[in-house]
Amino acid sequence: MRVLVTYGSKRGGTEGIARQVAETLRVEGLDVELRPPGDIDDVSAYDAVIVGGALYANRWFRLARRFVHRHAQKLRERPVWFFSSGPLDGSAEQGEIAPTSQVQALMKQVGARGHMTFGGRLEKDAKGFIAHAMARTHAGDWRDSGHIQQWARSVAAQLRPGREGRPTPVESGPELQLH
Structure with missing residues (x-):
């Protein structure tokens, strides 16, 4: 099974999560390719796709959104999962955080099977007016x-x-399709 892991990351934190996801999937025996969304012209070669996006003001980073919109038709034909990165506190570890309304709409658009929100990262010396102000606290x-x-x-x-050599179906979501 060939899996694409892609991510929209401005400051590298979400890319780091994507790298950990890709490495874990490899350890689990899957053939994984980790690529930024701008480097992907077609998702047809992949059996499954995982898309991650950094959250800024409850919006997914634009590269992740654009990737989903650009490949929506092909994404609907394969299993897809999303993850978000963003809370700058321990809330993501205390319980599942529902995807933002924007991410929910993207999930619906492609029939994503699931979503997870992970804690984010912000460096003390973050550049940009808003990031720098947030970094203070x-x-x-x-x-x-x-x-x-x-x-x-x-x-x-x-x-x-x-048992039949097909991926195990998920309890919820569309029936699994292989191409």
């Missing part, structure tokens, strides 16, 4: 490797071939 790294790996393993379990 919210600088830190709230990405939890254990949480990221656990989620990636759950995705891998859903993608592993079942």
Whole structure:
């Protein structure tokens, strides 16, 4: 099973999560390619896709949004999962955080099977007016490797071939289609 992991990341925190997701999926025996969204012309070569986006003011970073819009038709034909990165506190580890309304709409557009929100990262010396102001009180790294790996393993379990050599269907969401 060939899986694409892509991400929209402005400051590198979401890219770091995507790297951990990709590595965990590889350890779980999947063939994984990690690429930024601007480097992907077609998703047809992949059996499944995971898209991550950094959250800024409850909006997914534009590169992730554009990727989903540009490839929506092909994404609807394969299993897709989303993840978001953003809370600058421990809330993502205390319980599941629902996707923002914008991310929910994107999920509906492509029939995404699931979503997870992970803690974000903001460096003390962040550039840009808003980021710099936020860094004064919210600088830190709230990405939890254990949480990221656990989620990636759950995705891998859903993608592993079942007894008939097909990926195991998910309890909710559209019927799995292989192409």
